[in-house]
Amino acid sequence: MVALGFRNAARSAPRLVAVTLLVGAGFFLMLVMHTIGRAVEAHTQALQRSVDATLQVRAAGSMGHVNMVAQSDILPPGALDKVRAIPHVEKVETYLLAMTPTEGHNFAMVVGFNPGDTKRLESHGEAGTGKIIAGRDLTGADRGKRVAVIGQGFARWAGIHPDRLPAELTLDLTRTHPVIFALERPAAKLSIVGVYASGYVFGDMQLFIPLDTFREIYGVPQGLSWLYVKADSAASVPSVERAIRAALGDQADTIAPTSVAEFQTTTTRSVLRLTAAGMALSALLLAVIVYFVMLLVVRQRVREIGTLKAIGAPNGSIAAAFLAEAFAYGLAGSALGLLLYFGFGAHLAKQAFALAVGPFIPAQYKDTQLDVLRVSAGLDAAQLALIVAVVALVSLAGSAHGLLHIVRLSPLQAMRQE
Amino acid sequence: MALIELRSVSKAYRKGRAEVRALDGIDLSVSERGMVAIVGPSGSGKSSLLHLVGAMDRPSAGEVAVAGQALGALPEKALAGFRLKTIGFVFQGFNLIPNLSALENVMLPLEFAGLAPNERRRRAEALLARIGLAARASHRPAELSGGEQQRTAIARALANDPPLVLADEPTGNLDSKTGEMIYELLGDVARERTVLVVTHAEALARRAQTIVHIQDGRLAGKG
Numbered sequence: 001m002v003a004l005g006f007r008n009a010a011r012s013a014p015r016l017v018a019v020t021l022l023v024g025a026g027f028f029l030m031l032v033m034h035t036i037g038r039a040v041e042a043h044t045q046a047l048q049r050s051v052d053a054t055l056q057v058r059a060a061g062s063m064g065h066v067n068m069v070a071q072s073d074i075l076p077p078g079a080l081d082k083v084r085a086i087p088h089v090e091k092v093e094t095y096l097l098a099m100t101p102t103e104g105h106n107f108a109m110v111v112g113f114n115p116g117d118t119k120r121l122e123s124h125g126e127a128g129t130g131k132i133i134a135g136r137d138l139t140g141a142d143r144g145k146r147v148a149v150i151g152q153g154f155a156r157w158a159g160i161h162p163d164r165l166p167a168e169l170t171l172d173l174t175r176t177h178p179v180i181f182a183l184e185r186p187a188a189k190l191s192i193v194g195v196y197a198s199g200y201v202f203g204d205m206q207l208f209i210p211l212d213t214f215r216e217i218y219g220v221p222q223g224l225s226w227l228y229v230k231a232d233s234a235a236s237v238p239s240v241e242r243a244i245r246a247a248l249g250d251q252a253d254t255i256a257p258t259s260v261a262e263f264q265t266t267t268t269r270s271v272l273r274l275t276a277a278g279m280a281l282s283a284l285l286l287a288v289i290v291y292f293v294m295l296l297v298v299r300q301r302v303r304e305i306g307t308l309k310a311i312g313a314p315n316g317s318i319a320a321a322f323l324a325e326a327f328a329y330g331l332a333g334s335a336l337g338l339l340l341y342f343g344f345g346a347h348l349a350k351q352a353f354a355l356a357v358g359p360f361i362p363a364q365y366k367d368t369q370l371d372v373l374r375v376s377a378g379l380d381a382a383q384l385a386l387i388v389a390v391v392a393l394v395s396l397a398g399s400a401h402g403l404l405h406i407v408r409l410s411p412l413q414a415m416r417q418e
Numbered sequence: 419m420a421l422i423e424l425r426s427v428s429k430a431y432r433k434g435r436a437e438v439r440a441l442d443g444i445d446l447s448v449s450e451r452g453m454v455a456i457v458g459p460s461g462s463g464k465s466s467l468l469h470l471v472g473a474m475d476r477p478s479a480g481e482v483a484v485a486g487q488a489l490g491a492l493p494e495k496a497l498a499g500f501r502l503k504t505i506g507f508v509f510q511g512f513n514l515i516p517n518l519s520a521l522e523n524v525m526l527p528l529e530f531a532g533l534a535p536n537e538r539r540r541r542a543e544a545l546l547a548r549i550g551l552a553a554r555a556s557h558r559p560a561e562l563s564g565g566e567q568q569r570t571a572i573a574r575a576l577a578n579d580p581p582l583v584l585a586d587e588p589t590g591n592l593d594s595k596t597g598e599m600i601y602e603l604l605g606d607v608a609r610e611r612t613v614l615v616v617t618h619a620e621a622l623a624r625r626a627q628t629i630v631h632i633q634d635g636r637l638a639g640k641g
Binding site: 001004007008011303304307308309310311312313314315317410411412415 | 499505
């Protein structure tokens with residue numbers, strides 16, 4: 001009887017075509033929604049992987065440069081331990097900063113850090129890293145030593161040629177500038193072992209030295225200018241930020257990439273809900289289509305149902321035939337939907353995604369993330385199995401009323417419609 | 419031993435507010451084998467009687483027993499099984515499934531009975547050969563003449579070898595020549611089982627061993 005059900009689907013060619021088109025369109029929409037949802041999830045994961053989940057902490061109201069006019073407050077002792085104890089904090093990098101006057105570029109930065117940590121560039125709020133282009137980088141063995149790596153801009157000002165390393169550089173802490181005050185400390189001679197380039201003019205005006213060397217030169221036995229706090233994921237950023245504020249109170253300012261977190265927690269969730277609702281609506285639409293088609297089919301075949309009952313067909317066999325017919329309509333429609341999907345699905349999903357998500361994406365990500373967004377119309381075996389399951393479920397749901405009518409129909413009632 | 423036993427069987431229908439008594443206190447006994455013709459004017463209750471015997475309907479009162487089985491006590495599911503094994507139906511309008519071939523139509527009851535596909539085919543082919551339609555086995559009903567369709571329907575009725583065949587005006591949609599062919603076939607079938615036939619056709623009634631006259635829902639005579 002199941003075979004008969006599949007054959008019955010082809011009894012009326014116009015009906016088969018109409019149902020296939022209707023179910024196919026609904027199914028196509030469902031697949032597009034699914035693709036958008038998948039793209040949003042992938043997009044979020046990419047953001048989580050690629051976006052900097054790092055917060056910056058510095059003394060409240062201060063740049064934290066130890067010799068900068070009105071900006072020399074640094075984080076108090078104990079701040080580091082408090083931050084390290086916060087859940088979801090993966091790593092904390094510590095920095096001490098000072099400034100030294102230069103001609104032409106006004107001043108350069110002197111950064112004390114732990115060799116091996118990121119050489120962050122303090123320049124107009126940009127935080128990046130430099131690449132060693134000559135000599136070598138600092139290592140753990142350099143701790144406490146008077147060694148440094150220098151940005152190529154600073155090196156040029158100081159007359160240090162990348163091909164002639166190591167070279168010597170003297171830091172004169174008594175020199176001043178409108179925003180730099182003198183420190184009555186002895187001049188410090190440093191051995192320049194490497195030159196880095198950042199591709200950014202102000203980024204190249206820095207000098208990296210070991211943190212303990214910095215403390216000794218500048219006479220800062222404790223406290224820190226900046227902490228770079230790396231959360232274990234972008235999702236943890238908000239909670240880490242709250243914990244830092246709670247731990248350090250008014251002592252510190254925290255700068256967090258909240259836009260990423262906001263994107264993740266609001267946009268992604270909203271779009272996922274929208275696509276889930278769209279899929280549910282599409283499935284409902286399919287069920288409604290199947291419902292009306294099967295209602296029509298059952299009414300048209302009442303006499304046939306009566307005949308089958310009269311010759312001894314159990315209700316289950318008749319219902320199986322009609323369910324198979326509904327499933328056949330679903331399969332034909334889903335096949336068309338799949339064809340449309342592979343033809344136009346990815347394009348439509350990308351457009352819909354851009355329309356839906358675009359307004360929520362922070363400006364700095366819009367150009368890159370949308371362009372590199374991977375929206376593909378691929379389906380794996382598990383997704384295909386899910387599709388078959390959805391078709392079966394929708395067929396069952398849409399046929400339920402018709403099947404109930406079949407079961408309740410007595411053979412005589414059916415025969416009387418002869 | 420009687421194959422069919424009806425005791426004080428009545429059947430009433432509601433038609434709007436009015437009650438129509440289709441059958442009124444029928445007592446009837448039909449033996450195994452042979453043809454029984456039920457005759458009477460239109461609306462006399464012939465088809466209602468056939469439906470009760472065929473377990474397609476339940477009496478308002480009285481008892482119907484077929485092949486030793488009291489039908490009143492059987493639930494719907496058991497009635498389907500009863501119809502499958504005990505009754506073969508032949509309808510005036512043939513009632514073949516239009517998108518199945520003659521062979522597939524005959525195989526249907528065998529599928530419901532749970533026979534293996536090969537066995538279904540073997541038995542259906544044998545039945546079609548018996549009624550002279552072996553060459554038309556692969557044809558769909560629309561490709562068969564009225565007589566061929568009714569012969570196919572008779573083959574379908576015989577598929578599960580039931581002891582009782584019920585035929586409701588089996589020649590009503592056929593010309594006299596084709597009808598004669600169906601009479602012969604039903605007469606042949608009645609040699610090995612009981613054939614209960616509702617008919618207006620006197621020629622067919624004359625072939626019956628027993629004629630039951632129904633008038634206004636009552637048994638008007640049997641002979």
